[in-house]
Every structure is written in structure tokens, then in C-alpha cells.
Amino acid sequence: MKLAVLMSDYRNGIDMIDRLSAESLGIILVGNGVYHAAVKEGGKTSSLLDKKANFYALTEDFETRGITAANLDSRVKAVNYGDVVDIIFNDYEKVVWI
Numbered sequence: 780m781k782l783a784v785l786m787s788d789y790r791n792g793i794d795m796i797d798r799l800s801a802e803s804l805g806i807i808l809v810g811n812g813v814y815h816a817a818v819k820e821g822g823k824t825s826s827l828l829d830k831k832a833n834f835y836a837l838t839e840d841f842e843t844r845g846i847t848a849a850n851l852d853s854r855v856k857a858v859n860y861g862d863v864v865d866i867i868f869n870d871y872e873k874v875v876w877i
Contacts, residue, residue, distance in 0.1 A: 780802060781804075781871045784805065784876075785809055786809065792877040803871070806827070807835045807863055808837065808855070813846060815836075817841070818852050828855070835862070
């Protein structure tokens, strides 16, 4: 199964990702979840990005929080609302929200 996960929380949810099983996993970071996409001081990144998945961050949400595309980890693709709709309908069979 191809599974898309909309992740809107920064503090919780990584352990839930570990319990998901899918042949293809896409993690779409929205709301406060976009903080996972930003490179931290000292070059550290969120442990979420170590998961085997395709990562996307909603541009409107990371820009609202003062994060620029240049601050995103290279494993994360910046997407807009239209892109999210296309990703969900074209690339994944099921969608969950964490």
C-alpha cells in the first residue's frame, strides 16, 4: 500500500510513524510539523527525516513560521496546496493525519 501521512505536530507523532507499514510512504509536513523540515543550529536535523519516506513541506506553513526554502533539509521538497492535492491523488492510495 502507498500511504501519505499529513503530519501537523512537531512534538508528537514520530513514534506513530514507526508503527506504520507501507510499500511507499510520503510524509507531508503541515502546520507545526514543518519544523521537522528545517535544519537546526549546528546542522542537526529532526530524527523524522531518518525514516524511509518521501518528505514534503507546505510552503505556506513554513513561510508563516519564518522558515525559508533555503533552511529546509535537502531531503524535503517544498510544495504548495495544489501540489499536496496532486501528491495525495496521484501518488498514494490512502491518507492519514497525525
